[in-house]
Amino acid sequence: MFRNKREFKAEFHRRLVEAYGCEMEQTSPAEKYLTLGTMVRDYASNYWKDTKNETASQDLKQVYYFSMEFLLGRMLTSNLKNLGIYDIVTEGLQELGISYQEIADQENDPGLGNGGLGRLAACFMDSAASENYVVNGNCIRYRAGLFRQFINKYGEQVEMPDMWMRIGNPWEIRKLKHAVDVKFYGQIEVSYDENGDMHFRHRHASHVLAVPYDMPMIGAHTKTVNTLRLWSAEPADVAPRDRDYRQYLSDVEAICLNVYPDDSTEEGKYLRLKQEYFFVCAGVHSIVETHLKNHPSLDNLGEKVAIQLNDTHPVLVIPELMRVLMDEYGYAWDKAWQIVKETVSYTNHTVMAEALEKWPMQYIENLLPRIAMIISEIDRRYCAWAWQQCPDDPDLVSRTRPLRDGTLHMAALALIGSHAVNGVAGIHTEILKNDLFRDQVRLYPHLIQNKTNGVTPRRWLMYCNPELRKLLDDTIGTAWEKDYHHFEDLLKHVDDPSVQEAFLDVKQVRKEKLAAYVRDLTGEIIDPSSMIDTQAKRLHAYKRQLLNIMQVIYLYQRMKRDPSFRIAPHTYLFAAKAASSYTFAKSVIKLINCVAAKINNDPDTRDVLKVVFLPNYCVTMAETLVPGSDVSEQISTAGKEASGTGNMKFMMNGAITLGTLDGANVEIDSLVGRDNDVIFGHTVEELNTLQYHYNAYDYYQQDGRIHDVLDTLINGFWNGSADEFRMIYDELITRNDTYFVLADFDAYVKAQEEIARRYASRNTWARSCLVNIARSGYFSSDRTIEEYAHDIWDLQKLHF
Numbered sequence: 001m002f003r004n005k006r007e008f009k010a011e012f013h014r015r016l017v018e019a020y021g022c023e024m025e026q027t028s029p030a031e032k033y034l035t036l037g038t039m040v041r042d043y044a045s046n047y048w049k050d051t052k053n054e055t056a057s058q059d060l061k062q063v064y065y066f067s068m069e070f071l072l073g074r075m076l077t078s079n080l081k082n083l084g085i086y087d088i089v090t091e092g093l094q095e096l097g098i099s100y101q102e103i104a105d106q107e108n109d110p111g112l113g114n115g116g117l118g119r120l121a122a123c124f125m126d127s128a129a130s131e132n133y134v135v136n137g138n139c140i141r142y143r144a145g146l147f148r149q150f151i152n153k154y155g156e157q158v159e160m161p162d163m164w165m166r167i168g169n170p171w172e173i174r175k176l177k178h179a180v181d182v183k184f185y186g187q188i189e190v191s192y193d194e195n196g197d198m199h200f201r202h203r204h205a206s207h208v209l210a211v212p213y214d215m216p217m218i219g220a221h222t223k224t225v226n227t228l229r230l231w232s233a234e235p236a237d238v239a240p241r242d243r244d245y246r247q248y249l250s251d252v253e254a255i256c257l258n259v260y261p262d263d264s265t266e267e268g269k270y271l272r273l274k275q276e277y278f279f280v281c282a283g284v285h286s287i288v289e290t291h292l293k294n295h296p297s298l299d300n301l302g303e304k305v306a307i308q309l310n311d312t313h314p315v316l317v318i319p320e321l322m323r324v325l326m327d328e329y330g331y332a333w334d335k336a337w338q339i340v341k342e343t344v345s346y347t348n349h350t351v352m353a354e355a356l357e358k359w360p361m362q363y364i365e366n367l368l369p370r371i372a373m374i375i376s377e378i379d380r381r382y383c384a385w386a387w388q389q390c391p392d393d394p395d396l397v398s399r400t401r402p403l404r405d406g407t408l409h410m411a412a413l414a415l416i417g418s419h420a421v422n423g424v425a426g427i428h429t430e431i432l433k434n435d436l437f438r439d440q441v442r443l444y445p446h447l448i449q450n451k452t453n454g455v456t457p458r459r460w461l462m463y464c465n466p467e468l469r470k471l472l473d474d475t476i477g478t479a480w481e482k483d484y485h486h487f488e489d490l491l492k493h494v495d496d497p498s499v500q501e502a503f504l505d506v507k508q509v510r511k512e513k514l515a516a517y518v519r520d521l522t523g524e525i526i527d528p529s530s531m532i533d534t535q536a537k538r539l540h541a542y543k544r545q546l547l548n549i550m551q552v553i554y555l556y557q558r559m560k561r562d563p564s565f566r567i568a569p570h571t572y573l574f575a576a577k578a579a580s581s582y583t584f585a586k587s588v589i590k591l592i593n594c595v596a597a598k599i600n601n602d603p604d605t606r607d608v609l610k611v612v613f614l615p616n617y618c619v620t621m622a623e624t625l626v627p628g629s630d631v632s633e634q635i636s637t638a639g640k641e642a643s644g645t646g647n648m649k650f651m652m653n654g655a656i657t658l659g660t661l662d663g664a665n666v667e668i669d670s671l672v673g674r675d676n677d678v679i680f681g682h683t684v685e686e687l688n689t690l691q692y693h694y695n696a697y698d699y700y701q702q703d704g705r706i707h708d709v710l711d712t713l714i715n716g717f718w719n720g721s722a723d724e725f726r727m728i729y730d731e732l733i734t735r736n737d738t739y740f741v742l743a744d745f746d747a748y749v750k751a752q753e754e755i756a757r758r759y760a761s762r763n764t765w766a767r768s769c770l771v772n773i774a775r776s777g778y779f780s781s782d783r784t785i786e787e788y789a790h791d792i793w794d795l796q797k798l799h800f
């Protein structure tokens with residue numbers, strides 16, 4: 001492998017010619033990207049091999065992180081920088097007359113997720129490897145990502161296929177030798193042997209071959225390289241006899257075709273259940289195989305393996321591992337159950353009833369007959385046990401058992417089969433303990449714990465914002481790059497006017513970069529000296545993009561009415577994908593775009609008020625959007641956002657949080673104090689009381705601002721059609737405003753005024769941004785991973 005620039009250039013040149021059979025100058029940027037990616041992967045392969053060998057020879061425990069999503073973002077720059085060969089490579093390319101940026105821009109974001117949940121998994125992979133923990137990912141190799149989002153001339157979201165692997169994926173390696181046979185449908189034949197023990201045979205099943213593709217997860221400045229294993233469904237060598245052969249091929253193909261388009265409402269689809277069992281079954285099988293290579297039996301599985309369930313999507317791990325232990329390795333129920341509980345733990349990501357995963361038992365009986373039997377037995381044994389624990393409350397059993405009225409409650413199953421359950425921010429965990437899982441806390445008092453989310457400071461600061469990284473290095477040295485505690489070294493400098501000025505300069509550079517990006521993407525010109533206020537996240541009613549755009553409409557109306565009222569220049573940026581079936585969310589996107597079209601073209605206001613919707617929000621966009629923003633909009637209805645991680649990325653890049661007391665905003669607020677963020681709106685406790693007497697119509701009647709804003713939704717003001725936004729109006733008025741938008745409107749307007757006032761004092765503003773950066777070390781996912789390793793996984797570091 002190349003050791004210096006000269007060797008890199010020679011090898012790159014040689015590989016390009018050998019791979020494509022033409023002169024280097026004749027190869028396309030995509031071919032150069034693939035060649036460079038392959039070289040980087042091969043460079044990491046020795047470390048990858050060493051990591052596997054050392055894990056085995058040190059007999060180290062390892063973690064398997066099961067997640068339906070890994071929203072990785074581009075890998076090239078991150079891998080080069082983590083390996084410490086970025087300078088060699090970029091300089092070498094330059095000497096060959098090749099633009100690194102052009103090559104890097106060839107890479108599509110891997111389409112392996114929706115939003116925050118998948119991005120968390122990706123940050124964990126980076127942190128675990130960087131901290132020398134052996135944490136492997138297990139997921140599906142989706143051929144199409146969520147969707148690419150366009151905005152049409154009416155301002156509507158249009159979805160296009162995201163064929164992210166079209167040009168190829170240089171990071172993955174197909175491992176046919178580790179393929180697994182997965183069985184669906186069929187019947188279970190029960191027999192008894194001479195000892196009276198039961199045996200189960202799966203007859204007439206439809207077989208699918210799960211083929212793994214491994215991607216290296218490369219740690220920063222270490223030799224640890226972990227594995228993200230992506231499973232791809234392929235037709236088995238025998239097709240089911242009773243089904244049409246071509247139907248079988250297309251059924252198999254469907255399993256890995258597409259990411260499910262929503263991580264917060266359950267779509268109740270068979271295919272989704274198939275996807276879930278598919279990657280669970282394959283993943284469990286490969287864990288067992290690996291374990292038995294180094295250990296005589298599965299007795300000590302829980303000592304050497306931890307399985308983390310990222311939300312309930314992989315919860316079938318629990319009955320599947322039971323099945324393998326009992327049916328394939330002859331364990332009795334109690335011993336198998338003990339092993340499962342030692343091994344498995346579960347992370348909850350939502351408390352919203354409609355987002356809690358449920359399946360009709362009928363589906364499971366049909367698709368996974370043996371799994372259904374095991375789930376029924378888990379349920380039966382749980383009921384008998386729980387009834388004995390709390391004889392005073394016979395209803396408790398029926399409230400907490402996994403099977404209720406023919407429906408499987410996935411969270412209830414996850415709870416019973418795990419030795420640890422965690423929430424993802426302090427307030428969220430409290431809601432789990434006091435509300436959602438209140439009953440279970442009586443039965444398992446120490447089960448639930450908190451692990452506040454984090455983000456990797458490498459991708460989300462060092463690599464995406466090199467200007468800020470340099471400022472920090474120049475001010476406090478480089479200790480913070482390796483140890484998140486040292487972010488706080490910056491606190492000593494927040495009052496230094498020269499550091500404040502330097503920060504404002506960095507921010508200005510990043511805002512200009514963002515303005516250029518916005519222009520290239522949308523054609524809109526934004527003023528890089530205006531205050532840039534950004535809300536970027538999935539479009540969902542509870543995240544309240546609607547509240548944001550209503551405030552913009554209010555400002556516009558007030559300026560139109562009163563020529564003496566003018567605000568300092570503001571740019572409001574939105575970026576959000578709506579699930580393709582989520583009509584309300586799509587309507588909000590259209591509203592934002594219609595408001596933007598009108599306001600941006602009004603000569604009265606356009607110098608001070610600008611609204612831009614950036615299509616196709618993704619990790620790569622966030623890497624430019626976050627560093628270029630002044631204000632971070634985190635305005636979900638209190639109690640609804642489990643944690644949020646967008647809030648942490650903005651904070652780390654010196655944006656001020658404008659937010660509610662929800663999710664990790666609560667912890668941001670405790671860390672920076674009210675002088676350094678702007679908090680508004682009803683608290684969870686206040687909403688718990690308000691919900692019983694809330695009347696949204698009163699707000700509409702009594703607040704002229706709300707009245708005027710809402711009337712534009714039903715009088716054709718934005719695009720001439722009076723019914724266009726009636727759905728939004730009806731949600732607020734007829735359906736009584738589920739997410740308390742109107743209840744928080746006044747407070748939000750005042751919060752916007754407060755943040756504008758603060759922005760006007762440039763040096764105190766800069767000081768606040770610096771305090772935010774200094775306190776953001778807590779939100780490094782290095783910290784989160786340390787906590788999981790210590791409190792849940794009992795995991796030791798790998799030593800080279």
Ligand SMILES: *Cc1c(COP(=O)(O)O)cnc(C)c1O
Nearest residue numbers: 115116537618619622644645646
């Ligand atoms: C961080 C991130 C998210 C999560 O944002 P929240 O504000 O926490 O919902 C979603 N999508 C992408 C592309 C991200 O980078």
